[in-house]
Amino acid sequence: MAFDFNRRSLILSGAALSAMAGTSLLGGCESLLQKIQNRPTRRGTQSLSSTDPVWSVYRAAVSAMQARQAGDARNWTEQARIHLDHCPHGNWFFLPWHRAYLFYFEQICRELSGDDGFALPYWNWNQNRSIPAPFWSGVLNHPRSVNSSSTLPDSWVGDTVLNNILALTNFTQFASGPSTTQRGFSFSGSLEATPHNNVHGWTGGDMGTYWSPLDPIFWLHHCMIDCMWWHWNADLGNPNTNDPGWSNFTFSNNFVDGNGNPVDIQVISTVLMPLLSYRYEPCQIGGDTMLEMARRDVADARRLREFLEAGAEVPTRLDDSVVLDRGLVAMIGEPVRSELVIPAELARQALDGRAPHLVAELEGVRPPADESFFVRVFLNLPEANAQTSTDSPHYAGSFGFFEDPDAHAGHDAGRAFRVDLTPGLRRLSQAGRLGNAVAIQLVAVPMPGREPVAAPAMPIQAVRAGLLPAVRTRFDERE
Template sequence: MTQSVSRRLVVGGGAVTALGVAGLVSGCDKLEDLFTQIQNRPVRKNVATLDPNGPELTAYKAAVTAMRGLSASDNRNWTKQAEIHLNHCPHGNWFFLSWHRAYLYAFEAICRQMSGDTTFALPYWNWQAQPSVPAPFWVAGSPLNYSPRSATPTSVIPPGITDPPTMEDIQSLTDFQSYASYASTAPRGGTGGGTGELEGTPHNSVHGFVGGTMGTYMSPLDPVFWTHHCMIDACWVDWNIRRGHQNTNDPVWTGYTFTDFFDRAGDPMTITTSQVLLMPLLNYRYDDPVIGEPGPGELKAAMRSNADAQALKKTLETGGPSTFKITQRVPVAQGLEVNTVRPTQAAAKLSTDALTASLDRRERLFLSVAIAKPPAENDFFVRVFVGKPDATAQTPITDPHYAGSFAFFGDDDAAANALGAGHGQHMTAKRNFIVGIDSTAAALSKAGALKGGAELPITLVTVPFEPQRAVKSTGFSVGQLELLVSPEPSSEPAKQ
């Protein structure tokens, strides 16, 4: 029988108390002490700081081993849990963050049940501070050591993906859609969509960097998957709670109910988006990782009392408008073939006059890359340069012409073939990426490179995740490149 997450939380669930998400979502105001409840919730910790023989990793290994040993008919079976992702994961739309948070929550509860550790909380991989796959995932004979992977213990995530300046740029975005991916009518098969910067850069790139199974929709077979997505969720907590940016209040998003998951007993469960929004407030917290540049710790600056906790609860439940207003769309190029052998330039170019005018108005500038045909393999990422026709894979990201990067993830055709006709479709027909270029335009303006009447070429450079890795993919097709102008205030100072 399918039960709501509220019912399961009231009945029990390890470290989750009787108040659970149910009390918060139902609007109950007569709580003994919400602040104390929040202080005592389980803590998700940095996997790199954990004792190899400590309770967290011991429980995680025990849970993985036990789930792999379950019958294939048990919904908690390790492969069955990965197939949830294959069959249902939304990527490239605004259900990306909420669906994966619910997925982590349900999986974490199963880990508690299977390990016998009712206080277990999933660890996270802080790839900003530790840009290599953490040591616990390489121990010989450990259930956390999975194959195949393309990365090795000494592999390092390339710059421009998870480093502090890159993450600060992403975490500083104020609009939900440009941060968390774009509006869609459904997690899969809906209309709309497009990939935001959190998903397109660190999320997709880390999947491709680890490689092997992690580059596919069956990526949860690799135990490092769960720690990667805990870090993505920690980024969302930082963006939404510590920095105070609002999630969308669009009823299509806030009113969605997920039915793809199973509880600790293996029974189907339902989780509403309103419950998802309150999970980091009540059901778990992170041990204050620094994401982007250092700032006040998660929740500490905002909450000192039960009244503060209630106010934060209301803020999380309410959200705000998120329309990602575009005041101008400037076509840059169409029908662009990008190959992995040499850098590719757009046939058209950006007008320096248009860039200067937007900087004067303190507008945000984005390059929209609409994909017509994705690559056959996700074994590279793409760097974008403005006004540098000679850019190569060796051009450093400290070059003022560098704008940002994006990467591909998943294989829609493989998902469809695995599930049969009518299943496994991607969430939308669109595979669009955006790269913010206002910081680049400001840097070029400061250097005197935005001369009136000139045009700047856009160069897309495919880069292997490691210089020694062979890239199997031959490239991809871009349907359209556009310059998007948004009234969202830019963080760049006004021109003097």
């Protein structure tokens, strides 16, 4: 049985964890403690055989939703419509909103399948680069741009890129930028811009639109994104922001519970979900191994809850920010025709550790209508093109697009992306190819195996560079 997230339950959970750390259990907490200790486990697809019972339960739940009448809140299409109408992208509500979405969808799966212990699996695309076999037959199959043998590239989900994302300490660079409204455009951080967006675009079909939950693989893809957030918080000890504009924000009239009843939920409630309501099976993500929460002692679990609820002050502005150029256009396969030269002092500070992150911010990016290409970023390689290897020491990262004009009609100001240049800068320095100046090259690259069908041009309003301060608060340093 999963933990139910309402305000009273959250207060009781704090009391329960406190009681667990004492010498005795307080009356009324025993059943709550049992729920927490026995919460369902989301298992990685890499550890599941094609005949594992979890697939039968998931198929039964999907079939039951598809069979419900149109207009029923638990109907398969109506569940996808929630995403179309409400999903935030390109701002810091991206992670908590999708966590809540998964949480309530999982409740519906349990209710309609009759399996109270069901937990969604997660697709660990770092370890399993192809869409898992169960999604190529029966009710889990769906029209896509890829096939069962297609594989995701290292530059999106490989060890190096995920290690660099997990090494970030600033919540906004990890999780996307601040916004005062649920669907306001800020900027996409590293987790959203690279693995999240590119997996959506690569998969194609409905997965390339805001109707993406119509494809059953959507839910497992987002479980992996959620798993990385939890790993970043709980295992690596990084805090979320303590900005009340984030933690106190309420998602109103977005979701329904397992019985189809409307529910509202605050962002702060979502940060405790993996601690209280479900857990992730340990696995390898890049160079890290997830820890199993069941192995934590009670006092540690209580401290973790306090840490997650407290958050930390997170800088969002770039220090010493300078505009490198305005009014750029990227053409497919060619570097942007502009001298995007970073001031030497910014590069020097990033290399000597005074400012851990040298960040490039692209503003007013007009993405392609069909998401048939993504963007690679190189340093000091003016001849870079679509064929340039991402193994080159000049390669600094990439970002992709996840757009749906139908969901954001009238919003034509473009998107913003922040790219952490520091790992690439250090790699270039170690290879002895840094030189006296650092220039950025942006190359629009077609999706693997696909030809763009839209106009092969991507306008960019401005490119700037600056230093993003690190966040020093860590879970493993708290008493």
